[in-house]
Amino acid sequence: MKDDEILKRLNEVFCDVMDDEGIVLSHSTNASDIEEWDSLNQIKIILACEKAFGVRLNARDINLLENVGAMIDHLQPLLTSKS
Amino acid sequence: MKENRQKTLELALTDPFLVSQDTHSLQKLAKIFSKTKLSPEMRIKDTRVALCGGFMTKFLVEILPLFFLQRGITPTFYESEYGSFQQDIINKESELSRFDPELAIFFPTHRDLRFPPPTDASNSIVENCLDREVDFWISLLKNLDAPTVLFTFDPPPTRRLGEADGLKPGGFLNYIRSVNTRLACDAPGHIKLIDTEQLCASVGETLWHDQRLYHMAKQPMSMDALPVIANSIAASASAILGKARKVLVLDLDNTLWGGTIGDDGLDGITLGPETSDGESFLAFQEYLKSLSERGIVLTVCSKNSEEIALQPFREHGAMVLQETDFPVFIANYTDKATNIREIAKTLNVGLDSVVFADDSPVECALVRKQLPEVWVVELSGDPSEFTRRLDHFIPFPVASLTKEDFARSASYQSLNAVHSELQETTDIGSFLRDLKPIAILEHVRDDTVERMSQLIAKTNQYKLNPSTFSTSELRKRSSDVLAFRLKDRLQDYGIVSVIVTEPDYDSNALILKNWVMSCRVFSRRLEFLIRDEIAETAAKKGLSILRLEYQQSGRNDLIGDLLPVLGFSESKMPNWFEADTISPKILPPHFIALEEAPS
Numbered sequence: 001m002k003d004d005e006i007l008k009r010l011n012e013v014f015c016d017v018m019d020d021e022g023i024v025l026s027h028s029t030n031a032s033d034i035e036e037w038d039s040l041n042q043i044k045i046i047l048a049c050e051k052a053f054g055v056r057l058n059a060r061d062i063n064l065l066e067n068v069g070a071m072i073d074h075l076q077p078l079l080t081s082k083s
Numbered sequence: 084m085k086e087n088r089q090k091t092l093e094l095a096l097t098d099p100f101l102v103s104q105d106t107h108s109l110q111k112l113a114k115i116f117s118k119t120k121l122s123p124e125m126r127i128k129d130t131r132v133a134l135c136g137g138f139m140t141k142f143l144v145e146i147l148p149l150f151f152l153q154r155g156i157t158p159t160f161y162e163s164e165y166g167s168f169q170q171d172i173i174n175k176e177s178e179l180s181r182f183d184p185e186l187a188i189f190f191p192t193h194r195d196l197r198f199p200p201p202t203d204a205s206n207s208i209v210e211n212c213l214d215r216e217v218d219f220w221i222s223l224l225k226n227l228d229a230p231t232v233l234f235t236f237d238p239p240p241t242r243r244l245g246e247a248d249g250l251k252p253g254g255f256l257n258y259i260r261s262v263n264t265r266l267a268c269d270a271p272g273h274i275k276l277i278d279t280e281q282l283c284a285s286v287g288e289t290l291w292h293d294q295r296l297y298h299m300a301k302q303p304m305s306m307d308a309l310p311v312i313a314n315s316i317a318a319s320a321s322a323i324l325g326k327a328r329k330v331l332v333l334d335l336d337n338t339l340w341g342g343t344i345g346d347d348g349l350d351g352i353t354l355g356p357e358t359s360d361g362e363s364f365l366a367f368q369e370y371l372k373s374l375s376e377r378g379i380v381l382t383v384c385s386k387n388s389e390e391i392a393l394q395p396f397r398e399h400g401a402m403v404l405q406e407t408d409f410p411v412f413i414a415n416y417t418d419k420a421t422n423i424r425e426i427a428k429t430l431n432v433g434l435d436s437v438v439f440a441d442d443s444p445v446e447c448a449l450v451r452k453q454l455p456e457v458w459v460v461e462l463s464g465d466p467s468e469f470t471r472r473l474d475h476f477i478p479f480p481v482a483s484l485t486k487e488d489f490a491r492s493a494s495y496q497s498l499n500a501v502h503s504e505l506q507e508t509t510d511i512g513s514f515l516r517d518l519k520p521i522a523i524l525e526h527v528r529d530d531t532v533e534r535m536s537q538l539i540a541k542t543n544q545y546k547l548n549p550s551t552f553s554t555s556e557l558r559k560r561s562s563d564v565l566a567f568r569l570k571d572r573l574q575d576y577g578i579v580s581v582i583v584t585e586p587d588y589d590s591n592a593l594i595l596k597n598w599v600m601s602c603r604v605f606s607r608r609l610e611f612l613i614r615d616e617i618a619e620t621a622a623k624k625g626l627s628i629l630r631l632e633y634q635q636s637g638r639n640d641l642i643g644d645l646l647p648v649l650g651f652s653e654s655k656m657p658n659w660f661e662a663d664t665i666s667p668k669i670l671p672p673h674f675i676a677l678e679e680a681p682s
Binding site for chain 1: 107110111114115141142295296299300306
């Protein structure tokens, strides 16, 4: 899956979890850019990502995911090994 | 778009199967709800609820309002911070104390246990640990004044003694179970327990625990377990706050038996151990019977002629349910919405006390549309699933079973008999006299106090205001509590009316903090006898005025209309009514003799 495609689907996940259609993500977006991106929503985003991409993430890795770019980088190899 | 979302929310809140939605959908509904202003008719019972959990409860609190609203309660939440729920309760200066909850939810986990014995502990060491453990929790819980929902300790995700962990003295699961059993025995009356192990089993243990989520966010149970937990909390809360449903309206054909009695005849309907479907209908009837035995009122609403509808009850050998299990039995060709209204009226309950079960999608749709307060359960398809479909969303939560609950069904029965006799008797006076009624003045005692507290909480119609009284509060006020049991030659109705009074010597008045009476004894004129007793109580204390606060709830017009008859008129302060201790002379005769119970 291409980075752009992952970004697009991540964007959908964020809009869904935050209940806000106006969110536009870029690689550098982090928690301080989106008001609602708190630690609780972080958990929800992770769980929703797992559903959306059909992958399983572990707790250690999740703590390292500081911005959207890091999430894409983390998801990319998991999705490649799947296909 | 916005209207659509509002509609989705409203639909969800009138759907008894809310608990079947997945957590993600519920979170979205909760989001909509948090951005919605509640219409006044949705704010039925505002209640301050404190959640004191031994884990991170934010995800639970997020979806919890939906389940409360679904059961007619508008909650305002206080949430203990993670890790401080015990201090919160002990500290009288805490925010929790200031919040002054009307309902507390206490949800520790096995991680909070204080004295778990070592695996090689002997029986006597385990006993010692148990004593200290139970003492600790009971004395902690005694700091909560409000009615409390207590989750028993959950089973751990790992077993330190392997598969024998639940069986050996030093097993942790064994210890947890023993603690829970003791708590169930020893917990004070204002505490209602939720059996967490049963809840966990109903979800499935491997689906219940989520170790990763616990390590990430300190929520030890999975997101998927939250709806079941939230539903059980709201169900218990509704029972405690007197909002629990208590009437089940049942269809007959293809609901209690397979086939149509009018077409297939007695030999043609499916019921009995001969076929698997017949067995399923039997099992369903047995479940319904057990509901009836714990005080849920079963009624019939069937499109049939009465004679045909009654035939299986009178002549079919396999029937578990009897005609006498149904205080109201309606078989006619009127539409079911009208009939259900009639049933509610006969039983003196609101439509929000009613659950309706029918196999026909058409009838279900009609009732859903016309009577949105009624919970509709469509029982179509495989009858072996009926019990689970009806039972798993906890339609009829148990507050704590009192003897009166078991007797209630029987007593609705004779109320109906009273009603039908009334239609035939022209002289109500002689009818009432003939029942030879006796009112017994009851005292606050261990075996009565729970019923009194429950009666105040559960009553909707004959009730001055929403104030409730815990068992401990009633004990404190015992000398100022008047309670009456009603008996007649047909039956003992149990304790049916409670008045909590408070003398105010400064203003020379006896204040009636609240006065409730069970709808089972409306039209028995007991209120007139009680009016005299209240006046006498006041006179004994040298007080000459009776004063009370009447708050209209939309359901208590009955008592509001009665106040002038009892000699009360509104004072200068709105909602406050006063009367002279001398009863108005025009009160109708009640024919009730008065006795006093031994104290």
